[in-house]
Amino acid sequence: MKLTCLSTTGGGGSYHSPASHLLELEGLRFLLDCPIDLTALADFSPVPLTGDAGGLIRAVPRYLSPAAAAAAKVGGIDAVLVSSATGVLGLPFLARLPGFAHTKIYVTEVAARTGKLMMGELVEMHREFVRYYGPDTGELPRWMEGEKLNELLSMLEKAVTVDKGDDLTSLMPLYSPGNIEECMQKIQPVKYGEEVCFNGIFTLKASSSGLELGNSVWTIKGPRASITYLPSSVFVSAHALDFDYSSLKENDVILFSDLSSLNDMDVDNDKLDEHAMDETEHSLCRRSVLRDDGADVDEKIAFLCNNDDIKEEIERISYICSCIIDAIKSGGSVLIPIGRLGVILLLLELISEMLHSSSIKVPIFMVSETAEEIIAFTNALPEWLCKSRQEKLFSGEALFDHVDLLKEGKLFLFPHLHSKDLIAAWKEPCIVLCPHWSLRLGPAVHLLRRWHADKRCLLVLEQGSDAELCLKPFMPLAIQVLECSFLSGLRTEKIDTLLGVLKPKFVMLPEGLKSRCSVKGRPWSFLYYSKGKTIELPNLQEDFEVHLGTDVAHRLQPRKLNETTAVARLRAKLHVSSGQYQLAAAEKQSDQSKRHLLHWDAVDPDRLLPALQEKGMVCSFAADDDSSGERSVLITSPGEALVKITSDRTVIYCDDERTSGHIFDALSRVCNGI
C-alpha cells in the first residue's frame, strides 16, 4: 500500500479545496478527490476593468493544473473516489488524458449533482472574461512571457501562497462544458451505504461525513486490508446527515485527511482585516474536553456527538444575521458571496426568522445560474438530511424553510443580474446571496462595485482566502466587511477519541498534526504524510482469503504425509465477485501428459514393485541398461504398461487410463507424495 499526498489545501480553505491523494493498492491506483485550486484566480483582475485594478493581471484567467493530472499522466488512474462536490471540480482537467480514459469515478448522487452544477456555473462565470478579452487560444498569453511575468511573479509570490514547486507557467485554461460532460459520463453515482464492487476485488462504500449534503467518507475493502478515507467530517450537522462513523469501525487503516484543523490554527493566529468587524467571540471555554484516557466507549461517543460544534455554528450564523439586520436597519444592502450550500440554507432560515421577528421587510435575492435547481432539489432529498429534517418529511412539513419563503414572496431566485424579472423585483436595501467567494467571478463582482463605497452596506466574506488580495480591485472600500469562519471539520481534540472508537491498526496523519495527536500507549501506529511525498505501508497480511464451495471440498482426496500433516490436490476455477475470491468446481480434469509428483521420500523403484503387486498387478523389473541409472518396470496384467524411472523423472507408457492412474497412485504412495 502506497500513499502519495498530491495536494493539501488550495485557495478557499479545506472546504472549497480539500486535500487530494493517490492511493496504490494491490497494483491499482485510486485518486482520492480532485479539487480545483483557485489560488491563481486572485491574481487576475475582474471584468469589466475599472481603475488600475491594483496591478492585477488583465487577461482571461488561467488555473493551476491539479496535481492529479501529473499522476494520471505518469501511471494512469484506475478509479477516483470523491468525497464532496468540491472534490469533483478539478476532474474535467483530466478528462482528455489517455491515463484517464478508462477511469471510473465514484461519488454520491448528491455530490455529483451539486458538483456538476458548480462546474457548469464556474464555466459560465468564466465566460464573462472570454466575452471581454476574446477567447484564450491556448497559446502562451502575453502576460506569461518574459519581463511581464517576472514582474508579476514577485508580486504574486508575496500575495499568493503558490508553492515553490508550482511553476506559474503550468497555469492552464479552464475546462470546457464538453470536458465536464466527459467527466460526468465516467461517474457512477452511489448512495450512502451502497456497496459497489470495483474490479471484482474491491468493495467501495460511501458513508456520510456530516460536513455537507452528499459529502462522504469512503471505505475501501481490498482482499488484504480495509482502508478508511476520512476527509473533513462533522459529527452533528444542522442540515446534512450526521457523520456515520460507526460504519468505519475496525477498518485496518485510516487515511486521516480532515485538514480543517490545520486551518483553524491559522485562523486563531490571524489578525482580523482592518476593515473587518470584530469576529464572534471564541467560545473555547465552553467547549467540553474529554481528558480521561480511560473513558469507555459510551462516554467517548457522547463526547464526540455532543452538540457543541453545531451550537457554535448556529451562534456564528446568528451573529452574522444580527450584523445583517444592523446593516439593513441603517439602510444598507448586504452582499453574501458564500459558496457553502449548508451555510446558505441555514442563513436563509435564520435571516428570514430574524427579519420576521424584527418586522423588517426586505427582499432576499439568490442570484445564481444554479439557484433554482439547488433550491428545488434540496427540498427533495430527505435521505441525505440530518435526522431532525427527516422528521419533517415524516410529519409532512417542507424540509427547509426556503419552500415557504419562496411561496410567500420573501425569497427570489434569478439566474443572472440581467434576468428580465430581476429589474422588476429589485429593491434596495436587500440581501443578496450570489457567487463567487473569490470576488473575481459572478454577480458578486458587479454588486460589490455597486456597493463598495457605501458604508451602510455589508459584505459577508468567508475566511480562508486572502481578504486583502480579494478586495484589492475594489479599493477604496467603505463597505463594512465581515469575515467569518464556519465549521469545516473535526476539532483536533476529538481526533484521538474518534480513533479510540474506530480502533484502526494504522493511521496516516498529515505531518502538520504530528504534534497534536498522542502516540503514547495507543494501539495504533501513525504514519505521517506531507504534500508531494510518498509513504509506504507494508502488507498487513500476506495471504488472501478464498471461499471454497462445499462441492469442491467434497472432491478433495487428502493424503496424510505424517501424523500432523496432510495435503490434497485442488483443481478448481477461481471466480472473483463482490470482493470475494471463490473457488468453484472445475469440469472433468483435462488430459495431462505431464504432471509433477511432490514427494517426501525417495522415488524407489524397489518399493514400487510390491506396491503395484498390492494393487493386484502382475509386474516385474525389465532388464536395465543400468549405465543410465534408469530402471524399468513392466506390467502385464491387468493391461499392459511400461514404467521407466530415473531419479528425477518417471515415464509411464500405457494406453489404458485406469491402469496408468493406478500406477501413478502406487508411485505416489511409495514416495509419500501427491
Place this chain on the structure above:
Amino acid sequence: MAIECLVLGAGQEVGKSCVVATIGGKRVMFDCGMHMGYHDRRHYPDFARALAAWGVPDFTSALACVVITHFHLDHIGALPYFTEVCGYHGPIYMTYPTKALAPFMLEDYRKVTMDQRGEAEQYSYEDILRCMKKVIPLDLKQTVQVDKDLVIRAYYAGHVLGAAMIYAKVGDAAMVYTGDYNMTPDRHLGAAQIDRLKLDLLITESTYAKTIRDSKHAREREFLKAVHKCVSGGGKVLIPTFALGRAQELCMLLDDYWERMNLKIPIYFSAGLTIQANMYYKMLIGWTSQKIKDSHAVHNPFDFKHVCHFERSFINNPGPCVLFATPGMISGGFSLEAFKKWAPSNKNLITLPGYCVAGTVGHKLMSGKPTRIDLDKDTHIDVRCQIHQLAFSPHTDSKGIMDLTEFLSPKHVILVHGEKPQMAFLKERIESELGIPCFYPANNESVSIPTTDNLKMSTTERFITSCAAEQGKQSLRKRNLIHGTGTSEVNGCDEAAVEGVILMEKHKAPKILCEDELAQVLGMERHLVQFEALGSSGIEEAVELEFKRAEAADLGSDGK
C-alpha cells in the same frame, strides 16, 4: 445451513402478505399485512400460532427484524397491531417513502372500518403513530447491517412510490423477497431494478401468474376514452382508489389529457388526504421515474392544474365531474357513498382497479355484470352505470415474473400473493423452462430450502496471481478493468481450471498453496511424471522386446 420459510399470509391467496424466513437461525419477517376481505380473525396473519411453534416467549426475541416492502395495506396493515397489541419491539425497516406515506393508508383505513362497521377497534391512531416512530428508514441499495450476521438491502420495485424488493443475507445464505413489483415503468414510477445476486431463494409475488399484458399505451387510451365519453355525455366518473399510488398515476394521466383536450370539467379528490399526499410526493420525487426526476427542476408533475377543491356535498351536484374517492375496492368509506349515489344512473361511469379482494363491492362488480348489489340484508343498490375495469396494474405480468426469475437464477423459488390455480401453472413453467425447483405453500405452511455453504481458507498471493495468469493470461488486477455496476460484478470466470495444493496441518488452518510453494514449505522434492502411449514412437520395438522376454521368462518359470 438452510432457509426455513414460513408463510403466514398471502399463501395461495392475495391479502395479508407475511412471510417469516429463518436464515441461518435469524428470523426475518417480510411484510405484515392485513386481509381486507375478512373481518374475523382471518383479517391478520396468525401470529400467535407462529409464536407457539417457535417456542419463544415473545415476538421481540423471536425475530431479528421486520421489513415492510411498501405501503399497501395488504403489506403493512397488521403492523400497528403487531407492534402495539402483540408487543413486538424489535427493529422495523421500510423505505423513506413507505415510512412517510404508510400512516395515511393506515389511518384512512382505520377510519373507514370504524365508521362503516363499528368494529371493535384493533388499534388506535396513537398506536399508528407509536408504531411508525419505531421504523428505521431505508434508502435504496444501502447495505444495512441489522446485527452481526444479518444484512439487508432494498432494491427498487416500481409498483408504488417507495416499493422495494428486499435482499437478506446471513453468512453465505441469501434470498430476495420481492413484495409487489412492476417490470415495466408507468407514468410516474420506474421499472423494478435489481443486481444479479447469488441467491438460494427467491420469494416472488404472482398476482398475474398467468396473464401477459399488451401495450400500456392502448390501455391508457381506453381509460381516457371511457372517461371522456362519460363526461361529455354529462355523466359523473367515480374512480375508487387508495389515497396513494394509483390516484397519483391516474391523475397525472387525466391532468395531462385535460390540458391537451382543453377540458374544463372539474376533477376532485374526495379527501384532503390525497392533496396532502401529493405534497409528500413532491419531496419524494427522487423515488419516481428517471424522466420525472430529470424534468422536475422546471415543473413538479405533482402540481396538478385541473384538480379542484372538493366538499362532500358535491356528490349531489348536477353536471359532469371526475371524482377520486377512497378506498379503492369500494369496501366502505366515501367511495361506497358515492357509488350508492351514482351507480343507479346509466350516464355515470365507475372504474375498477385491476384487482379486487373477494368480499368487496369492487369484487362483486367485477364478477359478471350484476344489476343489483346487496350490501347487507336491507341495503340494495341498483347498478345501471357503466363499469370500466382498469386493465393496467402496477403488478408485473407473468412474463415479468419469468424474466426476473431467469435474471436472478436463484436455486429455489417460492410463489406467494397469487391464486392457487395460476400459481400451479407458473410453478410448472418455472420448473420446466428454467429448471428451478418452485413451491407455493398455503398459509401457515413452511418450506425448508437447503443452502450452499462455503469454507473459508487462506491462500498465498502466488496462488491468486498464478490463477489470474492461468485464467486470463494477464494479471487479474490489471485485467482490462472490467467495471461492473452494483455489487454483483463477476470478473475472471474463464473456463480454465487452476491447480493448487491444500496443506492441512494439525492445529493450523488449512491453506492453499502453489505446488512449488508447498514443496518449499514441506521440503518436498519434485518428480516429473510423464504419460505416454504404450505404442508411441521409437520405444515400441523395445517394449515389444521386453514383453517377449517377459513372456519367455514366464514360460520358463511355468516349465519349471
